[in-house]
Amino acid sequence: MRNIKDIMVVGFALFAMFFGAGNLIFPPYLGLVSGSSWLTGFAGFVLADVGLALLAMLAAAKCNGEVSKILSRSGKILSIVLGCAIMVCLGPLLAIPRTAATTFEMGIAPLFGGFNPVIFSIIFFVLTLLLTIKPSKVVDIIGSVLTPALLIALAVLIISGIVSPLGDISSTSMIENVFVEGINQGYQTMDTLGAVALSTVIIATIDNKGYKDEKLKVKLTLQAGIVASIGLCLVYGGLAYLGATVSKIYGVDVVQTSLIVNITSSLLGQPGKIILALIVGLACLTTSVGLTSATGQYFTKLTNGKLKYELVVIVVCIFSAIVSNFGVSTIIQFSAPILSLIYPATVTLIVLTLFGDKIKNDNVFKFATYTALIVSLLTVANDFNISIPFVLKLPFASLGFNWIVPVVIAGIVGNFVRSKKAKYNKLNRVA
Structure with missing residues (x-):
């Protein structure tokens, strides 16, 4: 009770x-x-x-x-x-x-x-x-x-x-x-x-x-x-x-x-x-x-x-x-681009954290998060009349999720790049 x-x-x-x-x-x-x-x-x-x-x-x-x-x-x-x-x-x-x-x-x-x-x-x-x-x-x-x-x-x-x-x-x-x-x-x-x-x-x-x-x-x-x-x-x-x-x-x-x-x-x-x-x-x-x-x-x-x-x-x-x-109205107006920039990276880390026990390589987190930030930055730039059209043509762009596919690809690539932490652990085991 x-x-x-x-x-x-x-x-x-x-x-x-x-x-x-x-x-x-x-x-x-x-x-x-x-x-x-x-x-x-x-x-x-x-x-x-x-x-x-x-x-x-x-x-x-x-x-x-x-x-x-x-x-x-x-x-x-x-x-x-x-x-x-x-x-x-x-x-x-x-x-x-x-x-x-x-x-x-x-x-x-x-x-x-x-x-x-x-x-x-x-x-x-x-x-x-x-x-x-x-x-x-x-x-x-x-x-x-x-x-x-x-x-x-x-x-x-x-x-x-x-x-x-x-x-x-x-x-x-x-x-x-x-x-x-x-x-x-x-x-x-x-x-x-x-x-x-x-x-x-x-x-x-x-x-x-x-x-x-x-x-x-x-x-x-x-x-x-x-x-x-x-x-x-x-x-x-x-x-x-x-x-x-x-x-x-x-x-x-x-x-x-x-x-x-x-x-x-x-x-x-x-x-x-x-x-x-x-x-x-x-x-x-x-x-x-x-x-x-x-x-x-x-x-x-x-x-x-x-x-x-x-x-x-x-x-x-x-x-x-x-x-x-x-x-x-003013607060909402200037909050939109800030949120669009940090949301994808935050969501990426949230999802990866849920499976953190299964992911041994920190480069998965790093590659995926930086990619989310970069795609978000380029997307927000379009809202300020800085034309970067290719990010608007990425998969799921019409749903507002153009960052998902690049993030998944970056995470997979990061998994094959050995992290410093992994190298350090390997050296310790050898020693």
């Missing part, structure tokens, strides 16, 4: 830490632009969000929740650079500021039109700091208290939209490739990167609850991840459906934060704005707390304690408060 209770608490906490700003605003917009094909878009979204996040949690659990271990076999320099890039994106540069900006635009502004955004950002991150400063309490606070309130509020909204749809679903989609759009929106949630980072918090919590056996910790992490994944899929599906029901009302140029505000207001009236403010506030605060704690623990471990956890989370909160005042 104790195991089940702990799994549910940790699973609920994971759900809440994953379900933040992007998870709330992207599914309704995806449903809107997909029309009658919203299930196809939803499938792409779940693949890029829930599917990859669950794999990331498994990989992290195998590494005892240490981000550096997941990245280490790609080489010391790259692992540090990529690790810092992931944590900075999840931390004060993109994800954490977006939680505050979304809360203000969707929860506070509709209710209190004249409220000062700077003052709100200060209040939001003071709360984040107070809930984060004791890392051992983070998961219990989120899983036992905040998540149930979040789930109840979400259930009221989604069930209302199912019982009384706002309109007929458009028979055509507003975009060409709905599945790819779902994948791209799934990337934007940053949950795969978040899973790598949040595993630090989750594993530490499981350890503090008395579970010391490594295999048991991996099992409990997987079970908690499945609980979180089921919850996410149900909520995403409901939100995407809500978006599809207004596909004849709004156009592709609708502001994503305004869309969910308008849907909620139309379904529930003025009380809906209060419910939405509660949903957004809880979703974004729990994510902010989880990511701030994870960022603090990562940089404390990276510097062997030279940077104190408390100092890191204070700096993260201050910087995030500043960035959050740029607004959600």
